[in-house]
Amino acid sequence: MISVRNLSKSFGQKLAVDDISFEVKKGEVLGFLGPNGAGKSTTMRMVTGYLPPTSGEVFIDGINVAENSIGAKQKIGYLPEAAPLYSDMTVSSFLSFIAELRGKGKSDVEAAIDICFLGPVKRQSIDTLSKGYRHRTCLAQSILHDPEILVLDEPTDGLDPNQKQEVRNLIKRMGEDKAIIFSTHILEEVEAACTRAIIIDQGRVVADGAPNDLKAKASGSGSHTVKISGMAGSGIRSELSSISGVKMVREFASSESSFSGQVIPSKKINTNGESIFNLCKEKGLLLEELRVEEGRLDEVFREITKTDTEISERNVKEEDPEKVVQD
Amino acid sequence: MSALKNIWIVYNRELKAQFNSMLAYVFIVIFVLLSMSLTFLLDDFFAPNAQDASLEFSFFRWPMWLLMFLAPAVGMRLWAEEQRTGTIELLLTMPLAVWHAIVGKYLAALSVITIAILFTFPIVITVAYLGDPDNGTVWGGYLACIFYGGGALAITCAVSALTRSSVACLIIALALCFGQLLIAIPPVLEYAADNWGGRVADVLGSLGTWAHYTEMKRGVISFANVVFYLSMIGFCLFLTSVVIKSKRS
Ligand SMILES: Nc1ncnc2c1ncn2[C@@H]1O[C@H](COP(=O)(O)OP(=O)(O)OP(=O)(O)O)[C@@H](O)[C@H]1O
């Protein structure tokens, strides 16, 4: 449905989007992640035909946006980043204006008002709306014509927690029979609503995959957090380190009779749980806690989008010999 | 067909926006009051030896100067405001061509100016009561005003696409309209003819608005005048679309 090929955009000297390609099929919800200024909004503006690309092409349902932008725009619903609105209009007159341009009628306006919970403010002038309601009005505008393709730039920005949840559910529900791209800085949102996520940094795609696959890339992923008692902490630590498949053991706390820390596997697969359990059974130790770390998306995000110097600083710290026993 | 429909939808919204902001009322009232006071007070309108209550000399002399302010004031927000608030992103991702939006907005502003011009009819009634004005002059004068206002508005429209600031647009558009008038007033043309040759003077005279306006207000609606205004409007609106497109690339 959405096919982006080698898309680039430069503003003068600055390359904001650098050779991005991806596809979104019907039934897919694609989450766009990336630090501020990564080029998310710029990419979305090119997908919706607002900005012409410097190079590359966008196809919407087979239509080349550069050649038939009106045809493409008919199929797209777009929520721009700042949720711009004509502030001199009321909510319902604004939505009616959009409906007219989209060739839709009163019933579609009413439906959009219901879906976005705008009933209480529909006769209110937009310049007196609160930020969340403004955002919802603009969201209503984007879904009013029941488009096949939705491009939502930070759709939950400025919403209260209940509304955030509603919008996530809405995206998820609509995603079943539409192709959706949405950007966000809230990583739980990606896990909650996306079937796929792309991380963009400095105009380039640096990661692309299902949220779970991305999470597995976190350095903490697959490690075990343990708390064991019944022996001196240093002893437990060396026993744990000697398990095959364990890369290193990080210590949180250690005492005369207990140890707590993290067991990091040499490969990113969690096969050490059983070994740890067996070890405790053999030595007669008490396994008070055993938890598998799933790997967190924000960890992946930080690792991927951090500058090189920051990452190497972090690695040095991790290999601090005081705290870590190498295998 | 869909072009007309789109233009109509944009026109409607823009016209409502003009009147919602109250500014349109203010501009119309100021324009009408100034037209009347300048005509009746400044021009010895009621003096016994006035030129037999002819509208051409006493009334239609002023609107050109007033329109030079009114058109930029009405048109300054057309695109500057869209760009300042970001609604341009919304408008240009709707399924309509850029020129539909440009024409719709332009016509809405032109309607405001036309309404302002037509509200000066009490002056005409007064003249008709006091004397016997030539109908041709009255119509010619009104047409001259609308064409002149339309031209000034088209310039404003193009300037408005260049900036996010309405005030900057107002000042620049005013300066341009003034300049366009100035290059074709008789003293300038004489100077040009003496110093740079007759051809330069001819070009200045036909590009400037002075002669076109003064001919028309006398009731001379020549083909050349109409073509002048229409091509100026067309050119400026085309320029607007070029500016809007090039700003994004
Ligand atoms: N019109 C413009 N002119 C010049 N530079 C621009 C323009 N629009 C965007 N940029 C630059 O392009 C880069 C990408 O901007 P973009 O808005 O796409 O980032 P983003 O990923 O959406 O960031 P955020 O998370 O803050 O919304 C930024 O460095 C920005 O300064």
Ligand SMILES: [Mg+2]
């Ligand atoms: Mg953005």
